[in-house]
Amino acid sequence: MEHELQAELTLSGPLAAEKLGPVLESAAAEALKRTMGNRGEGRLGAWSVDGAQVTLTLESSGARPHQTLLALARRLSEELGRRERVGVRSFRARRYRVRFPIEHAPPKPVTLPLAHTLSFEGGAGTLELTDLPEEALRDNWMDRAVALVLEKARRQTYEGKEQYWDLLAQSPPRDHPFQGDPTEEMLRRDWVRSGPTKGKWFLGPTAAHLLRTMDRIAREEVLAPLGFTEVVQPHHDSFDILLKTGHMAGLPGEFYYVAEPKTRDPAAWEEFTDLVKITKKVPEAKLAALVTGPTAVSCYAQCPTIYWWLSGRTLAQESLPVRVYDRTAVSNRYESGGRHGLERVDEFHRIEPVYVGTPDQLLELREGLMGRYKHVFDNVLELEWRTAWVTPFYLQQSGGVGVEDADQRIKGTIDFEAYLPYRGTRETSEWLEFQNLSIVGEKYTEAFTIRSQKGELWSGCSGIGLERWLTAFLAQHGLEPANWPTRFREIAGELPREVRFL
Numbered sequence: 001m002e003h004e005l006q007a008e009l010t011l012s013g014p015l016a017a018e019k020l021g022p023v024l025e026s027a028a029a030e031a032l033k034r035t036m037g038n039r040g041e042g043r044l045g046a047w048s049v050d051g052a053q054v055t056l057t058l059e060s061s062g063a064r065p066h067q068t069l070l071a072l073a074r075r076l077s078e079e080l081g082r083r084e085r086v087g088v089r090s091f092r093a094r095r096y097r098v099r100f101p102i103e104h105a106p107p108k109p110v111t112l113p114l115a116h117t118l119s120f121e122g123g124a125g126t127l128e129l130t131d132l133p134e135e136a137l138r139d140n141w142m143d144r145a146v147a148l149v150l151e152k153a154r155r156q157t158y159e160g161k162e163q164y165w166d167l168l169a170q171s172p173p174r175d176h177p178f179q180g181d182p183t184e185e186m187l188r189r190d191w192v193r194s195g196p197t198k199g200k201w202f203l204g205p206t207a208a209h210l211l212r213t214m215d216r217i218a219r220e221e222v223l224a225p226l227g228f229t230e231v232v233q234p235h236h237d238s239f240d241i242l243l244k245t246g247h248m249a250g251l252p253g254e255f256y257y258v259a260e261p262k263t264r265d266p267a268a269w270e271e272f273t274d275l276v277k278i279t280k281k282v283p284e285a286k287l288a289a290l291v292t293g294p295t296a297v298s299c300y301a302q303c304p305t306i307y308w309w310l311s312g313r314t315l316a317q318e319s320l321p322v323r324v325y326d327r328t329a330v331s332n333r334y335e336s337g338g339r340h341g342l343e344r345v346d347e348f349h350r351i352e353p354v355y356v357g358t359p360d361q362l363l364e365l366r367e368g369l370m371g372r373y374k375h376v377f378d379n380v381l382e383l384e385w386r387t388a389w390v391t392p393f394y395l396q397q398s399g400g401v402g403v404e405d406a407d408q409r410i411k412g413t414i415d416f417e418a419y420l421p422y423r424g425t426r427e428t429s430e431w432l433e434f435q436n437l438s439i440v441g442e443k444y445t446e447a448f449t450i451r452s453q454k455g456e457l458w459s460g461c462s463g464i465g466l467e468r469w470l471t472a473f474l475a476q477h478g479l480e481p482a483n484w485p486t487r488f489r490e491i492a493g494e495l496p497r498e499v500r501f502l
């Protein structure tokens, strides 16, 4: 048989083998029948009892046997309780070995943070975990460990390959007399100043006015006509929310974490404040002792907390499709080496519309959004831009959405990219992703238990990066208002008076 689970059960009192045998065998037969069903077959292998310590082996093909062990322990406890006044106090696995099919053995070793051995042979992997506590058996660690091995193996095959990218549509080329880097140009004019902490920028009056103009255009020309309304969400994301969306498992190295003071009692902080006063420095070791470890994450994306708002609720038919957006939470990301100018920053401002509805409603809404976006980029911002069907890696690896839908192009992500003349020719240079639009199917409505009165409920979101809109616009049109498109100039109105520095 493919799978073998060697378990140890601790009884509440000693029992002779003759007393245990018949009960164990019938409880095992019943547990096997209940848990294997038609998904596999299994049997109770060798067993022994020494005082209150029972050792047994469960073997199976198809379905994995840890569910059987849970059912067996429960049944055994009931029967032994009735007959012998003895219960099952706890159980654990000494060794748990499973075989699973895998198309290609990973070329490099796969690591796991659990005591284990792992091997591959002839289209199958064999994973053996040792010394698993009861919690691990109850919580399906084995199934998750196998899924993780498969994911890591798949990731090895993707490594070095580019993200899936397929051109959807492209605007006509435009002339670009301006060839500068907009950030450099803004710095020269003192419109912006590189911020006091990593990857952040201070926008002076003109740059702020332009960023807010982008915000207004997105709301008035795209979101309001499609029936979107604003919500205001908290700026900190709980670990729980990010566990549900998968961000915690996927991107923990890109978050800014939030810590709290352990106390606000001034007495506890006195030594710290005294040191600040005398040294005029922050005593970092002292500070570290006075604050907690990370307790939350500074907003990475806005949709997770919007899903939390809807979680555990049933949406009325008349509210579908739900169309809301947040523009309050500011996004923070640890971009590290990738930072460049205003287009890749550690803190950016984004409007994130989120939509929840039936599959038909969402497909219709996507058409609506695509139409309004096209109107803005063609007629208001007059950009040279294109769209591409992309499949983010996290969707590929979570299996549910992506590659297999690539032909139908229903679930997945569309990237919007702008040509940045300062980076080189339009054919060879890297364009800037300035926003995207996704339909993710039931991934998040399921994760957050969001229901409708009847039928399937899907969701999706679109990330409107305002710094990206601004840099794309300025990179193509330059910083001279006289050269800006008429419609944009009308909406922007008069520019504020800049502060002059001598």
Ligand code: ATP
Residues within 6 Å of the ligand: 301, 333, 335, 342, 343, 344, 345, 346, 347, 348, 350, 433, 434, 435, 436, 463, 464, 465, 466, 467, 468
């Ligand atoms: P990229 O591939 O450029 O890192 P992403 O795939 O991480 O982008 P998403 O998580 O899909 O981006 O976020 C949606 C939008 O948020 C992007 O289209 C972009 O407009 C904006 N955005 C993301 N990261 C940044 C950043 N570091 N600086 C400015 N804007 C950003």
Ligand code: ZN
Residues within 6 Å of the ligand: 301, 302, 303, 304, 352, 461, 462, 463
């Ligand atoms: Zn989102």
Ligand code: MG
Residues within 6 Å of the ligand: none
């Ligand atoms: Mg990114």
